[in-house]
Amino acid sequence: MTKWDSVSLGELLVESNIPSENPDPNKRITVRLNVEGVEKRPFRKETKGATKYYVRKAGQFIYGKQNLHKGAFGIIPEELDSYESTADLPAFDINKSRVLPEWLMLVLIKDKFYEKLECIASGSATKRIHPEKLFKVKIPLPSIEEQRNILTEYNKLKNCNNKINNIIDDSKKLVSRLRQSILQEAVQGKLVPQDPNDEPASILLEKIKKEKERLIKEGKIKKEKPLPPIKDDEIPYELPKGWEWVRLENISEVIMGQSPPGDTYNDKGEGVPLINGPIEFGSDDFSKTVKIKYTTKPTKMCNEGDLLICVRGSTTGRTNIAGFDACIGRGVAAIKTKIEKKYLHYFIVFYKDIILNTSRGSTFPNITIGQLSNIIVPLPPLNEQKRIVEKVDQLMALCDELEKNIEQCKKDSELLMQSVLQEAFKEK
Structure with a gap:
């Protein structure tokens, strides 16, 4: 050569x-x-x-x-x-x-x-x-001949690499579907066995109802308008014994955000943290929010641990966990639940596509308080909620590990092609 x-x-x-x-x-x-x-x-x-x-x-x-x-x-x-x-x-x-x-x-x-x-x-x-x-x-x-020979060999390997990458991409999609299947099994009562000794969800509901009545009487929360009864055509599947279909408002307080005056915003830590939307959200649905902006005139507040959901614009449906007490802007709603928090969070993530289908907006979807409050939730006994969360956590950790391995395969594939290029460019 x-x-x-x-x-x-x-x-x-x-x-x-x-x-x-x-x-x-x-x-x-x-x-x-x-x-x-x-x-x-x-x-x-x-x-x-x-x-x-x-x-x-x-x-x-x-x-x-x-x-x-x-x-x-x-x-x-x-x-x-x-x-x-x-x-x-x-x-x-x-x-x-x-x-x-x-x-x-x-x-x-x-x-x-x-x-x-x-x-x-x-x-x-x-x-x-x-x-x-x-x-x-x-x-x-x-020379042109050498260029052609090198390109022929490179393209053969590139085609093989493309097939590998297609398999990797398909594997990522399969893991995503696996996550959704796990959540589906969880909210349908098929993931963990039922325990007849668990206190049924109906008793939990009664306790939540009495607690709300007490808070209304003490003036700590406002009395809500009666929710419409759940109709048969709203129920998507039959629940196990001891479970109940409820509306989100039956088990939670939904707070729609309200943006404070723009001239009260600052990044100096003055006042309280402000959560206006996805910019303050962590990287995935189960991450905690981060502090970026503050306001000296807070309007609506969320508390640490509340479930947050974007309700306006292109990021509607995205969720996060409040990492601290904060003021929430108009693009965010907070859900303060009376049940196992992570069970409800898993359900909202599973239910996200349905929530988006009910949203309004010509260009980007918007979710109203009525739409959130009226979501029907499959409610297991409290002890079963905890068992479900524990099992889902275990299975999601396995999915995380699968995704890490898939990402490593992707990186290895890229390194392989770079090595092929290095070898191709060696004069022999």
């Missing part, structure tokens, strides 16, 4: 600057980040003549001046031939007698070489990588 040349991209690429005579907003190209390819940009209205567009051809190399180092580059596919882009997405004819387009892509992705190109970006406000800078970058260049 002959020694490989080190060649500047300026010797391999020629910038294409063919102006579009009749720019078409429906024929725009965009380049995705993370080396995810070139695609048609969604249609949007434009002011005619405000921006200059250039015609691009299939097989050209194209990149985003602002985001080349973030993986915004690719080869224009046949279906986007004669589509257009601005000068911020320059395109280049490739000298295919010296370099194959696939080789050029391979060089850029090897060890994420494209990330290192950030050092050639220039500009005061917004940094860009201009073609004249890119042309000075040198790449290893074997």
